[in-house]
Amino acid sequence: MSSAHQIHGLWTAFACVLLMTIAAALADRLQLLSGVRLILHDALSPGRLVIAAIPENSKHRAFAKAKDQQSQSYATQFLELQQDRRALLIENAQLHNRLRQLTNSKGYSNHHPKLTGFDLIPARVLSRYGMPSLLRQAMIDAGRSHGLTRSQLVLDTHGILLDRGVRNGISEGRRVLNGSVVLGRIDRAGRWVSQLVPVTNQSYSARIRLVRRSARGTQMGVEGLLEGTGDACHVSGVPDTASVAIGDEVFSADIDGMTGPHLYYGTVVGADFESAAGWSIAVKPAILLSDVEDVSVLVPRLNAAHLSALD
Amino acid sequence: MRFVVARVILAWGAMIIEQSRPDLLPAGAVLLPVVIAGMLWNRSAGGVVAGGVVLILDWIARRQGLPLLPVVLSLGVTLMLLQSSSIHQWGGRRTRVLQTPEWVQPSALTVVGIGLLTGPAIVAHHANFLDTLPVFGKYAMISLPLSVLLTVLMKLADEFGLRQST
Numbered sequence: 001m002s003s004a005h006q007i008h009g010l011w012t013a014f015a016c017v018l019l020m021t022i023a024a025a026l027a028d029r030l031q032l033l034s035g036v037r038l039i040l041h042d043a044l045s046p047g048r049l050v051i052a053a054i055p056e057n058s059k060h061r062a063f064a065k066a067k068d069q070q071s072q073s074y075a076t077q078f079l080e081l082q083q084d085r086r087a088l089l090i091e092n093a094q095l096h097n098r099l100r101q102l103t104n105s106k107g108y109s110n111h112h113p114k115l116t117g118f119d120l121i122p123a124r125v126l127s128r129y130g131m132p133s134l135l136r137q138a139m140i141d142a143g144r145s146h147g148l149t150r151s152q153l154v155l156d157t158h159g160i161l162l163d164r165g166v167r168n169g170i171s172e173g174r175r176v177l178n179g180s181v182v183l184g185r186i187d188r189a190g191r192w193v194s195q196l197v198p199v200t201n202q203s204y205s206a207r208i209r210l211v212r213r214s215a216r217g218t219q220m221g222v223e224g225l226l227e228g229t230g231d232a233c234h235v236s237g238v239p240d241t242a243s244v245a246i247g248d249e250v251f252s253a254d255i256d257g258m259t260g261p262h263l264y265y266g267t268v269v270g271a272d273f274e275s276a277a278g279w280s281i282a283v284k285p286a287i288l289l290s291d292v293e294d295v296s297v298l299v300p301r302l303n304a305a306h307l308s309a310l311d
Numbered sequence: 312m313r314f315v316v317a318r319v320i321l322a323w324g325a326m327i328i329e330q331s332r333p334d335l336l337p338a339g340a341v342l343l344p345v346v347i348a349g350m351l352w353n354r355s356a357g358g359v360v361a362g363g364v365v366l367i368l369d370w371i372a373r374r375q376g377l378p379l380l381p382v383v384l385s386l387g388v389t390l391m392l393l394q395s396s397s398i399h400q401w402g403g404r405r406t407r408v409l410q411t412p413e414w415v416q417p418s419a420l421t422v423v424g425i426g427l428l429t430g431p432a433i434v435a436h437h438a439n440f441l442d443t444l445p446v447f448g449k450y451a452m453i454s455l456p457l458s459v460l461l462t463v464l465m466k467l468a469d470e471f472g473l474r475q476s477t
Binding site: 010 | 323326327328330331332355356357359360362363364367368370371372374377378382385386389392393
């Protein structure tokens with residue numbers, strides 16, 4: 001092909017393109033291209049669908065990933081809000097408590113604060129078979145270095161030993177609980193450990209009240225004296241006029257002579273009527289000491305708010 | 312014939328890709344360098360007409376403003392091919408208007424094409440020059456690398472004898 005011919009061909013090609021463009025523009029102005037446009041889109045559709053299907057998966061994955069991240073974010077926010085809510089509830093309770101104390105101390109309320117309250121000192125059963133010899137020697141050595149006498153260490157015990165003592169606020173005669181169930185009382189309190197007398201021990205005694213649960217509700221019964229029998233408990237002092245039945249519950253009447261929470265002892269498993277001495281009632285303790293490891297010691301205390309009000 | 316089929320498939324594929332992912336590829340960003348390379352590939356009038364037809368069809372499918380792109384690009388390619396023709400004829404003496412190196416031609420035409428693609432939208436939105444830069448850059452980020460790649464391919468095809476004038 002000669003160069004002149006090529007040049008002519010190029011200009012002709014440009015002229016063709018120019019004419020086609022003008023024709024297309026005029027046809028578009030006259031609304032004649034809608035059919036062509038439709039054909040063009042139809043021709044592109046198969047490949048477009050194929051292409052669109054490929055990124056659709058990745059888009060779907062990206063969407064799912066974003067959704068997962070969003071749900072995780074929501075879960076985290078939910079947990080944080082729950083924590084905030086709990087913190088606010090605690091703060092609210094503390095503020096209510098504080099407000100009540102302040103109101104009481106200023107005499108704005110007719111509510112009379114109690115003089116005494118009770119604290120629970122957590123303890124752990126150290127041994128069920130008295131003082132281990134190794135521990136005894138260790139305590140003697142430690143007591144010697146602390147200037148303690150032998151009697152302050154509670155070394156000659158043969159019963160159940162707790163790992164809390166006078167140093168922790170425990171003193172002799174305090175009730176030992178598991179939840180609200182009475183397990184026994186502190187017999188001897190040493191500097192670091194205490195000896196426990198279980199409710200089944202023959203030296204244990206406490207004032208109790210019988211409670212009957214029926215369809216009509218809870219009925220408070222008569223008071224009596226609970227004593228240990230070695231492997232169970234026995235209630236005496238219940239007059240023959242009282243109504244006693246197997247299944248009645250046994251609660252504490254008081255705590256060392258003070259009114260306080262009603263602590264649970266066990267269930268009446270036997271009741272014999274003895275005309276001379278009233279009822280002879282057998283009680284099965286609710287919890288055996290062999291079943292528990294963690295206990296609490298109930299210690300009375302004076303109410304600080306009441307004392308400050310008195311000041 | 313195979314070149315015609317190849318060009319049709321390439322143009323069709325470019326239009327499909329652009330229309331499938333308009334979120335990633337601006338309209339014409341892929342088709343423009345492909346058409347320019349197709350026009351320049353055989354240095355012939357047929358290539359100019361084919362490229363022009365593809366651009367006209369693309370304008371029909373996605374009408375936006377006046378169809379300036381087919382006219383301007385066809386004119387630019389024609390002038391560049393005439394320049395090459397004059398060089399061949401007179402032993403390297405350049406007498407034509409567009410005296411640009413051959414490897415710059417596709418990219419230069421691509422820049423002109425991007426200007427024509429973004430122009431109508433910018434005029435329609437009454438945007439100033441600084442506002443047009445991101446739009447221009449979005450096109451350029453795709454079109455110019457593709458144009459450079461196609462230029463390299465054309466050069467390689469030239470070297471291996473696969474690119475012959477018809």
